[in-house]
Amino acid sequence: MGNEVNMSAPSGGGGFTFDADKIDGVIKKWQDLQTDLQNDAADANLMADVKAPGKEFASSDWEKLANPSGKAFLEQNQKMQEYVKNYIQALLDAKKKITAADADHTGDISKAGTQA
Numbered sequence: 001m002g003n004e005v006n007m008s009a010p011s012g013g014g015g016f017t018f019d020a021d022k023i024d025g026v027i028k029k030w031q032d033l034q035t036d037l038q039n040d041a042a043d044a045n046l047m048a049d050v051k052a053p054g055k056e057f058a059s060s061d062w063e064k065l066a067n068p069s070g071k072a073f074l075e076q077n078q079k080m081q082e083y084v085k086n087y088i089q090a091l092l093d094a095k096k097k098i099t100a101a102d103a104d105h106t107g108d109i110s111k112a113g114t115q116a
Contacts, residue, residue, distance in 0.1 A: 023094065027088060034085065037084060041078070041081065045070075046070070047069065049067070
C-alpha cells in the first residue's frame with residue numbers, strides 16, 4: 001500500500017487522492033479558506049444589519065432592499081463555514097489515520113527485521 005490518501009467529500013460526492021506528505025499543505029489551504037470566510041462573515045453582518053441613512057421614504061426603501069440581500073449572503077457564508085470546518089476535520093482525521101498506520105507498519109517492519 002502506498003503512502004496515499006483517498007478522500008471523499010463529506011456529502012459523499014466527489015473526492016480526491018493525494019500523498020500523505022502533502023496533507024499538511026491541503027489542510028493549510030482549507031484553513032486559509034476558513035479564515036477568509038470568517039472575515040467575509042464580518043462584512044456580511046454589516047450588510048445584514050444596514051440602517052436607513054435618513055427618515056425619508058427613499059432611505060427606508062433602500063434598507064428594506066439591502067437587509068435581505070445581506071442576510072442571504074450571511075446565511076450562505078455560515079453554511080460554507082460549516083462545510084469547510086467539517087472538511088478540515090475530515091482531513092485531520094485522515095492525517096491521524098495515516099500517522100497511526102505508518103507507525104503500525106514501522107513497528108511491523110521492525111519486528112520482522114528482528115525475527116530474521
